[in-house]
Amino acid sequence: MIHKLVQTVNRHFNKDKYRHEYPLCYDELYPNDPIIFEYGYGLAEIVEEDMAERIDAIRQKIFEELGINVPPIPLYENKNLHPNEYLFRLWGIHVSENELLTEHYLAIPTENVKEEIPGIPTYEPCFLMQSLWITEAQVERAQEMGYWVVNLPSIVETHFCEILKEYLPINRNCLGRKEAGEPMLCKGIFWITDMENVENNHMIYQIPVDNMGNIDESVDRTTLNSKNQDNFNHRKTWKSLNTKETRNKAFDYYPRGRVEISRGKAVIFATPCICTEEIMKWIQEKFELTVENSIQTVIVMPDYSEHYRCHLDR
Missing domain, CATH: 1.10.8 (Helicase, Ruva Protein; domain 3)
Incomplete structure (x- = not known):
């Protein structure tokens, strides 16, 4: 009885008729792509120009700096996005997006700006710095006034590079x-x-x-x-x-302190001299020195850093 009922239902229910009634799942659209770049149709010209070569350069840069072999990154045109919008997906998760203004340049003010120029206010996508959209005719004037001018492909390239540096280390699937x-x-x-x-x-x-x-x-x-x-x-x-490149760029200081474990909890004990104005002044002087020379300096306490930092991170 039940078998005949199932046969009757199957005859009247055409599976092929309803096969495409539901939207495709993400795995069917982008199978096995851990990192994806999607863009609106308004950015097609920019992406097709040299974006693939720029992304390959980013992959090489990430490998040289972090040793991470970034897999090939596909570029998909998404009609659901705004025409000038793009976004990044990491294992299907939307991690960042931005919207560009075509036929414009991004003018980022620096410390040496002599005079403000007119433009459309916006934000730089990587570091959220206040910026301006300017036309091509304003580029030369903006550079003379001390602005850093960036074209659209470079904006996307820099944004993508910073996204990979930020999210790849904390992604367990990397x-x-x-x-x-x-x-x-x-x-x-x-x-x-x-x-x-x-x-x-x-x-x-x-x-x-x-x-x-x-x-x-x-x-x-x-x-x-x-x-x-x-x-x-x-x-x-x-x-x-402690490498050849960083040996002359690191300063060290040796305070007296200890870490004690009491009932499973870490308690940090340090002598009062650590918090004195003298130490803060010393750190400030070293920091200013590195800023003037445009180098990144690490100030650590080698004998105690592993004890302090592991417990402070927790």
């Missing part, structure tokens, strides 16, 4: 279990998930992970005495600063 487990030098000591955490922490602190063999060997040696990932991460951070 490094898969296969990559984290090769080579298996730490088998029996660290789980693969522990290796994933170590590598992701490296990227959060902007430490390159291109030399995976060196990282795995360091983990193997460190975990013979301790399985504390925080201790390993901060030892590795300090060692990464």
